[in-house]
Amino acid sequence: MIALLMYALAAGAAFLLAFLCLVGFDAKNQLAVRWFGLFLVSVGFALIGSYVWNGGYAAANPYLIVISELPRFAMAPALYLSIWQFTRPLPMKRTQVWPHFIPALLFFLFSLPHLVSGSAPPVTPLLPDGLFRGLGQVLRYSLKLQFIVYWVLSFRLLHRHQRHVLLFAAHTEPIRLTWLYGLLGTIAGMGILWIVQSIHPDEQLTRWLSYPYLIGVFGISYCLVNQEEIFAFSATEKESVDRLLTQADDAQEPARPARLQEAEIAALTKRLDQLLIADRVFTDPDLDLPRLATQMSLSINDLSYLINEGYGVNFFGLVNGLRVDEAKRLLLSPRHRHLSILGVAYEVGFSSKTTFYTAFKKYTGQTPSAFVKANPPEKGIRTGTVER
Numbered sequence: 001m002i003a004l005l006m007y008a009l010a011a012g013a014a015f016l017l018a019f020l021c022l023v024g025f026d027a028k029n030q031l032a033v034r035w036f037g038l039f040l041v042s043v044g045f046a047l048i049g050s051y052v053w054n055g056g057y058a059a060a061n062p063y064l065i066v067i068s069e070l071p072r073f074a075m076a077p078a079l080y081l082s083i084w085q086f087t088r089p090l091p092m093k094r095t096q097v098w099p100h101f102i103p104a105l106l107f108f109l110f111s112l113p114h115l116v117s118g119s120a121p122p123v124t125p126l127l128p129d130g131l132f133r134g135l136g137q138v139l140r141y142s143l144k145l146q147f148i149v150y151w152v153l154s155f156r157l158l159h160r161h162q163r164h165v166l167l168f169a170a171h172t173e174p175i176r177l178t179w180l181y182g183l184l185g186t187i188a189g190m191g192i193l194w195i196v197q198s199i200h201p202d203e204q205l206t207r208w209l210s211y212p213y214l215i216g217v218f219g220i221s222y223c224l225v226n227q228e229e230i231f232a233f234s235a236t237e238k239e240s241v242d243r244l245l246t247q248a249d250d251a252q253e254p255a256r257p258a259r260l261q262e263a264e265i266a267a268l269t270k271r272l273d274q275l276l277i278a279d280r281v282f283t284d285p286d287l288d289l290p291r292l293a294t295q296m297s298l299s300i301n302d303l304s305y306l307i308n309e310g311y312g313v314n315f316f317g318l319v320n321g322l323r324v325d326e327a328k329r330l331l332l333s334p335r336h337r338h339l340s341i342l343g344v345a346y347e348v349g350f351s352s353k354t355t356f357y358t359a360f361k362k363y364t365g366q367t368p369s370a371f372v373k374a375n376p377p378e379k380g381i382r383t384g385t386v387e388r
Contacts, residue, residue, distance in 0.1 A: 006210030007050050013217045014044035017224070028229045032085035035078055036224065042075035046194070047213060050206070070111060072143055073104035076150035079187065083154040086177055087161040088245065089231035089238035103146060107139060144195050151191065155184055164245050166316035167304060168289035170282075170323075171351045174228040183223035190216040237290040240300035244289075247301075259305040269310040272296060282322040283349040289315045320359040323348040327360060331372050341368045 021037030024030050049068030077100035084092060158180050165172045193209050231238055260268065275295060276282050284291075292315075293303040304315065311318050326348045330336045339347060345356035345368075360368050 003207040003210040006214050007047050010214040010217050011044045011047035014040050014047060017221050018044060028227055029086055031091055032082050035082035035085055039075055039078035039082060042071040042078060045071040070108060073107045074101060076147045077101055080150045080154050083157050086180065086230060087157050088242060090242045110139065147191050151188060166314050167244055167248060168241055168315060170287055170316055170319035171285060171355060172316065173352050173355050175230045179223050179227060183220060186216050186219040186223065233290055244301055244304055259302055265306060265310050268306050276322060282319050285349050285351045287319060321363060323350060324360050324363045331368060332375055
């Protein structure tokens with residue numbers, strides 16, 4: 001009885017969270033959150049299915065099994081589309097979306113006799129009984145395979161996003177979507193339990209699994225509320241950033257077409273040096289690729305090309321390299337001894353201690369405190385140049 005209550009609570013929690021996602025409880029990443037809401041609806045129906053089976057309601061209401069099983073084929077695609085939308089500034093084209101739900105449509109057609117007759121097996125199968133049952137087994141195991149494949153694809157999207165953010169952001173900590181690793185880990189744990197439960201149906205195991213399912217739903221809720229707006233750009237800027245990310249993913253392209261001539265690159269790098277070093281725009285903590293492109297009167301794609309070709313680094317490397325260079329100067333400057341290490345980080349444009357320490361160690365091989373100990377102030381550090 002307690003296990004049934006746990007399944008009911010988990011299903012109710014999943015539906016409540018799904019409702020909040022679908023109605024847009026948070027203005028951040030709305031399309032991605034709504035896709036995740038559809039995923040949670042599927043999770044809720046799956047938990048209802050467990051409640052129906054374990055509560056002994058399946059025999060009297062066989063159509064409930066069909067209704068609870070049907071959304072499961074939309075579960076994995078909805079998860080993938082949510083992660084895809086979290087990691088891209090523009091929606092996926094509709095012609096690319098609907099093929100992901102073909103298995104759900106096929107299962108609906110397969111289950112139509114159940115829904116029409118209200119019995120199981122159907123009164124008049126559309127296929128011979130042996131073939132009908134064999135197809136049912138194929139669908140049963142294909143559901144598990146679908147979940148595994150889409151989870152792996154979702155993880156790959158998230159891993160690729162870690163490289164993408166370096167192309168357009170200097171402060172990446174809030175938009176790296178590290179909280180999604182926790183969410184995918186929670187979903188993976190629930191998926192493993194579900195697969196084990198399907199392969200080894202045991203009454204005692206099923207009863208105990210109701211608890212981690214409930215904990216898993218609450219874990220998903222916790223992960224979901226810890227998010228920041230990923231692509232806080234205008235519509236035009238989102239289109240440009242999306243093209244930039246698409247180009248970065250196009251591994252089949254033998255060579256990127258030259259967007260700028262050598263003479264243009266030389267002239268523009270001088271302008272950019274003036275903007276970055278003389279005007280010190282790198283100390284702006286909100287600086288990103290679209291904002292710098294506006295100041296340079298260039299398109300986002302042209303500026304990205306200029307940075308790659310003119311400096312041999314991406315946007316993240318260029319800006320944070322300058323910030324670390326300036327931080328080295330300030331750390332050894334007698335005039336700035338009143339600043340703590342964190343104060344120096346904020347002074348040069350970093351927005352968090354973690355990002356500063358990570359970047360500083362990457363470019364110097366030392367922590368800031370170790371750097372200060374190894375370099376007495378009287379030695380000084382020459383800064384203010386951009387290596388090319």
